[in-house]
Amino acid sequence: MTTPFPGNLLRRPEAGALIGLIGVTVFFAIVGGIEFLYPSSVGSWLSRSATLGIVAIPVGLLMIAGELDISVGATITAGALITALVSGYYEQPIILGMLAALAFGAIVGLVNGYLVLKTGVPSFIVTLGTLFAVSGILLGATVVLTGTTSIAIKAPEMVKTMFGMYFGAGFQVLILWWIAITAAFYFFMHLSPFGNWIFAMGGDKESARNAGIPTARMTILLFVLSSVCASFVGMSQAILFQSVQATPQLTLIFNTIIAVVVGGVLLTGGFGSVIGIFFGTITFAVVTQGIYYTSFDQTWSNLVIGVLLLGAVLMNNTFRKMALSYAPKKEAKA
Secondary structure (H helix, E strand, C coil), X not given: CXXXXXHHHHCCCHHXXXXXXXXXXXXXXXXXXXXXXXXXXXXXXXXXXXXXXXXXXXXXXHHHCCCCCCCHHHHHHHHHHHHHHHHHHCCCCHHHHHHHHHHHHHHHHHHHHHHHHHHCCXXXXXXXXXXXXXXXXXXXXXXXXXXXXXXXXXXXXXXXXXXXXXXXXXXXXXXXXXXXXXXXXXXXXXXXXXXXXXXHHHHCHHHHHHCCCCHHHHHHHHHHHHHHHHHHHHHHHHHHHCEEECCCCHXXXXXXXXXXXXXXXXXXXXXXXXXXXXXHHHHXXXXXXXXXXXXXXXXXXHHHHHHHHHHHHHHHHHHHHHHHXXXXXXXXXX
């Protein structure tokens, strides 16, 4: 008879991420005071988690498959700008602006996937090129069409309620979308055959292809999911803030990768989980928001954030290595 605890639990990719989340939450609850756990504060860092998390999960799946998409910073802006341009500047029905934004995201994902497959160039370089190309197109087209880099949009109340509303003590409705999207990706990754294919691709893509896994189609699908989710976030931001600037969200790229790595995904691919990315996203939001509840000098905030996030990553890796080296002992026979 073998003992399932703690080896099997620690072996799960999300174990370290959950422990890291608990650790930073307790840290800021002590250092920042009980105000950090007030509903308004929780709403603040959960809303930030939702914006980041909807993008982080598909990007994390790409990383598990051995690829990377950094064009999401421009695709988010594209989703917002296209929604505002179609339904704000040209005053078309909001549904057309939303569909146009999602369609553009799908096109960017198709282009990324196609170029990665056909050129053999690493996805980091391909999506870096896409990042700057999309940014340039957006800025140029916005200025040509509107004569400005800022577009206003006013969405109907029902649409604002669904995509751009706050409820309770500062909880953004995007949190509900984030939970629903996380559940959908969890099923896709862990309860369907596609998940095993993705893990196999991250372990050895050539072997996965030889085993009959449609690696080309899966690669394109993952890039499309990443870009569409980024466009969805941008679309929601346009509806929430009712104004869009033609500026790519470059910091979000690095924030997304950090959240995914904190969530237990290996940069080399082949290891990770949706729930781990979910916890990693919250951890990142807790750290970046929690610093404002402390008495630390804000000029040192980036240092504190960096140290705490590095600690969370190291803790994650430590528990993963402990789990992989754990061998349960068999009980002696009577």
